[in-house]
Amino acid sequence: MSNDYLNSAKKQFEDYKTLGDKTFAQLTDKEFFWQYNDDSNSIAIIVHHLWGNMLSRWTDFLTSDGEKEWRNRDSEFENNISNKAELMSKWNEGWKCLFDALNPLTNNDLSKTVSVRNQQLTVVEAINKQLTHYAYHIGQIVFIGKMLVGKDWKTLSVPKRNSVKQN
Secondary structure, three states: OOHHHHHHHHHHHHHHHHHHHHHHOOOOOHHHHOOOOOOOOOHHHHHHHHHHHHHHHHOOOOOOOOOOOOOOHHHHHOOOOOOHHHHHHHHHHHHHHHHHHHOOOOHHHOOOEEEEOOEEEEHHHHHHHHHHHHHHHHHHHHHHHHHHHHHHOOOOOOOOOOHHHHO
């Protein structure tokens, strides 16, 4: 396998982070904490969960289980973030941890085995698992943001009815 895989994975992670950043830029501080109902997650809760997951999975990525003993996953789904500044700090800390683990990887690392919740995965499988997990939650963030902003939403991709103009 070539560096193409690692470069592609990094690019995908960067693209997902950018989708979140562009969504956050359109929200008021209060909207980060909006919940449809008590059983749903706010953007702040989703960010808190992503932060916890990223720190757990990417800290000592090649050498320790991706589910760290210090992680308290259940608390990630409580509204423990008090303001936008704290939310952005956690968002950026999580992504920094991810890229700090991903950037030094080489082709020789791709076939190595890592453990996540005592399940053995190749490095490629572990990266792919996180890519899909983060895409899922960032899709939720974008969807919530779009609902909250409404008609003033600035699209993050090709606007509706403009596909022909983009070609």
